[in-house]
Amino acid sequence: MSGPLSSSLSVVDVLLVExxxxxxxxxxxxxxxxxxxxxxxxxxxxxxxxxxxxxxTCEDRSFDAVFLDLGLPDSNGIETVDRFTAHxxxxxxxxxxxxxxxxxxxxxxxxxxxxxxxxxxxxxxxIVRTMRHAIERSENEQQLRRQRDQMEFFNSILRHDxxxxxxxxxxxxxxxxxxxxxxxxxxxxxxxxxxxxxxxxGEKIRDILDTLTSEETTELKPVVxxxxxxxxxxxxxxxxxxxxxxxxxxxxxxIRANDLFVDVLRxxxxxxxxHTAPDDVTVEITATATDATVEIVVADDGPGIADDRKxxxxxxxxxxxxxxxxxxxxxxxxxxxxxxxxSVSVADNDPTGAxxxxxxxxxx
Numbered sequence: 001m002s003g004p005l006s007s008s009l010s011v012v013d014v015l016l017v018e019x020x021x022x023x024x025x026x027x028x029x030x031x032x033x034x035x036x037x038x039x040x041x042x043x044x045x046x047x048x049x050x051x052x053x054x055x056x057t058c059e060d061r062s063f064d065a066v067f068l069d070l071g072l073p074d075s076n077g078i079e080t081v082d083r084f085t086a087h088x089x090x091x092x093x094x095x096x097x098x099x100x101x102x103x104x105x106x107x108x109x110x111x112x113x114x115x116x117x118x119x120x121x122x123x124x125x126x127i128v129r130t131m132r133h134a135i136e137r138s139e140n141e142q143q144l145r146r147q148r149d150q151m152e153f154f155n156s157i158l159r160h161d162x163x164x165x166x167x168x169x170x171x172x173x174x175x176x177x178x179x180x181x182x183x184x185x186x187x188x189x190x191x192x193x194x195x196x197x198x199x200x201x202g203e204k205i206r207d208i209l210d211t212l213t214s215e216e217t218t219e220l221k222p223v224v225x226x227x228x229x230x231x232x233x234x235x236x237x238x239x240x241x242x243x244x245x246x247x248x249x250x251x252x253x254x255i256r257a258n259d260l261f262v263d264v265l266r267x268x269x270x271x272x273x274x275h276t277a278p279d280d281v282t283v284e285i286t287a288t289a290t291d292a293t294v295e296i297v298v299a300d301d302g303p304g305i306a307d308d309r310k311x312x313x314x315x316x317x318x319x320x321x322x323x324x325x326x327x328x329x330x331x332x333x334x335x336x337x338x339x340x341x342x343s344v345s346v347a348d349n350d351p352t353g354a355x356x357x358x359x360x361x362x363x364x
Contacts, residue, residue, distance in 0.1 A: 011042045014131065015066040017054040017084075018047065018096065019073055023119055027067060027096070027127065034124030038132050051075040051083060058089045065131050065138075068113070070097045070104075078107045085112035092138035094130055114138060155209040163202045170195035207260055208332055220256040220340065222363045225249045225287045225296060228262050236269045242280035243273050249287035254363040255294050260336050267329040268298040268356050276302035289362055293342075296358040299349045310346050333358075 014031065018024045024047055031043050046063070048054040051072050058066070066089075070080050081095060095108040098119045105116040114134035117127065173195055176188035226249040233245045255261075265285075272283045283300045305313065314334040333356075337344045342360035349355045 010040045011044060012038055012040045012065070012131075012135075013063045014043060014045045015054060015057060015063045016045055016047045017049075017051065017066060017072065018069045019049040019071075020069075023069070023096075026119075026122075030122055030124040030127040031131075032124075034128030037125050037128040043128075049073070051080055054084065055087055058087070058091065063091055065092045065094065065135050067094050067096050067117075067131075070095060070108075078104065078111055081108050081111040081113055090138075090142065092134040094134050151209055155206060158202055158206055158209070163199065163206070166195055166199045166202065170199060204263065204332055207263065208335055220258055222254050223257040223261055224251065225253045225255060225294065226251050228265060229285050229287075232262065232266055232269060235266075236273060236283070239270070239273050240277060242278075244280075244282045245269070246282060246284045247286075249285060249296075250289070252364065253287040253289050253294055255296075255340070255360045256363040257340055257360065261340075264333050264336050264358070265296075265298070267333050271329055271356075272298065272300040272302065272354075276300060289364070292362055293359050294362050296360070297355050298358075299353060299355040301349065301351075301353040304348055304352060305346055305354045313346055314344060 016024060016027055018027065028045055031045055035041075035043055046057065048057050049072075051074050054066070054068070066084075068080060068084060070077055072080060075083055081093065085093065092114040093112060095105075095113045095116045096119055097104065097116070108116050114137055115130050117130060122130075170192065173188055173191040177185065177192055180188050226247065229247050229249050233247065236245050237243050269283060269285075273281060279302070281300055281302055283298065286297045286299070288295045288297075314330050334344050337358055337360060340360050342358060344359075345357050347355045347357060
């Protein structure tokens with residue numbers, strides 16, 4: 001790679017895979033004349049006339065982009081893209097063809113090409129800007145892959161080191177709780193309680209890392225909102241005295257979600273209970289469906305949330321009040337709901353309290 005394309009001193013190395021002399025001359029001319037749109041001082045072009053030669057050339061040296069003709073002496077059509085991308089050169093590929101065919105364009109992109117140009121319809125501006133955008137997209141994709149690899153590494157540490165270690169600590173502290181009395185017993189109970197808290201947080205982080213690092217689309221299924229909410233009622237009301245959960249979710253309200261949806265609602269309900277203690281609190285969960293979406297509202301009659309906190313409350317590290325919590329819960333809620341193609345917001349409840357509003361696609 002010759003360097004970032006955003007640099008005014010960069011040199012862009014391009015491979016053109018084209019067997020037709022005239023077409024090759026036109027591409028070279030357009031690249032030279034359109035250099036001002038590349039944010040580069042120089043564009044170097046190397047030419048290959050067959051797919052085999054292109055593959056050999058890419059194995060010997062690196063390029064910033066490749067223009068790939070679909071009709072070559074040793075390959076034709078989408079097969080050309082498939083055979084080239086199978087070598088995983090991690091190189092942005094722009095397909096060139098003499099046919100204006102939208103179906104072919106879609107198939108080329110699905111096969112790994114960054115973009116698609118029709119011969120005879122390009123200008124110096126369009127061909128160079130297409131090249132620049134393809135390189136930028138490729139660099140962004142590489143950065144995302146690096147970030148995914150990093151998250152997978154930390155997820156592995158979380159699974160095999162931290163959580164396993166915490167289970168050992170929890171097991172030993174549980175034994176101490178049963179054997180010790182007085183001050184030592186209370187200290188053992190504190191260790192056990194914090195062990196459970198850290199294990200619970202670790203498992204939630206593991207779940208969200210699994211979702212965010214998955215290279216495949218999150219597998220969603222129809223979920224009946226009322227079934228999930230009803231299953232949480234007893235659990236939430238048992239947290240402390242004075243907690244009441246009310247439900248108004250029609251049985252036919254169905255969304256597309258996965259098993260993490262119950263953790264999303266649990267986080268919102270626990271958040272409402274925790275930040276209203278020790279006062280009594282009523283939490284109401286309602287679901288309303290339209291043709292396209294389902295709106296799920298978790299509302300409480302507690303102290304509410306200040307207006308200057310509403311915009312950033314779902315950001316990483318933020319908390320809903322002045323508590324010393326990690327702020328992971330609401331960040332987790334937003335992250336998971338967005339993987340469903342939905343959104344989450346917060347508003348004032350009437351007459352007091354807060355409403356957390358989830359808007360997710362309707363599955364019916």
